[in-house]
Amino acid sequence: MSSAEPSICIGCGLCCDGTLHGRATVRPEDEATVTAVGLEIGEEGGKRFFRQPCPHFSCGSCSIYDRRPAVCRSYRCALLKNVESGIIGRVEASAKIAEAKQHISAVRRIEASAVTPADRTALVRQLKAKLVETDDESRPSVAQALLDIGVLDHFLDRWFLRKDED
Numbered sequence: 001m002s003s004a005e006p007s008i009c010i011g012c013g014l015c016c017d018g019t020l021h022g023r024a025t026v027r028p029e030d031e032a033t034v035t036a037v038g039l040e041i042g043e044e045g046g047k048r049f050f051r052q053p054c055p056h057f058s059c060g061s062c063s064i065y066d067r068r069p070a071v072c073r074s075y076r077c078a079l080l081k082n083v084e085s086g087i088i089g090r091v092e093a094s095a096k097i098a099e100a101k102q103h104i105s106a107v108r109r110i111e112a113s114a115v116t117p118a119d120r121t122a123l124v125r126q127l128k129a130k131l132v133e134t135d136d137e138s139r140p141s142v143a144q145a146l147l148d149i150g151v152l153d154h155f156l157d158r159w160f161l162r163k164d165e166d
Contacts, residue, residue: 008093008094013060014100014104014156015077016062018053018119019116020117021052022051022163024054024119026048026049029070030071033067034069037069039055039056039069039149050069065085074135083129100160106151107120110149128146131146
């Protein structure tokens with residue numbers, strides 16, 4: 001990627017909008033930066049984090065880009081790593097981002113609040129319970145909803161979360 005080309009991250013933001021991760025880890029040396037930009041630090045199991053979606057992500061980009069925390073500066077999803085290493089090209093990567101957004105839209109039509117991986121997991125539990133309880137007429141729509149969530153999560157794992165391409 002030449003320095004004149006914008007990053008594939010511009011317009012993507014799946015790492016910032018909660019799709020890939022429900023929280024971002026905050027290291028002790030980054031706490032001041034995180035709080036200075038107005039992000040609330042939480043703690044669970046001795047690990048500190050701020051929740052996603054990030055309130056500073058808007059219209060496909062970061063509104064505090066020059067002041068973003070180190071965790072944001074250093075993050076590289078699997079797709080970006082594959083572009084940077086030349087495994088796939090920018091055009092193919094952009095197509096993967098567009099496809100991911102189509103899958104995300106399908107899931108959000110099912111439940112608009114199913115943003116983070118934990119949200120989707122909770123929705124799957126609800127839908128599975130509904131599938132057991134439901135009559136024959138609504139079973140296909142519940143099954144389709146489960147399929148849509150599974151397709152999204154598989155796609156994200158395959159293209160955005162894995163360390164390297166198979």
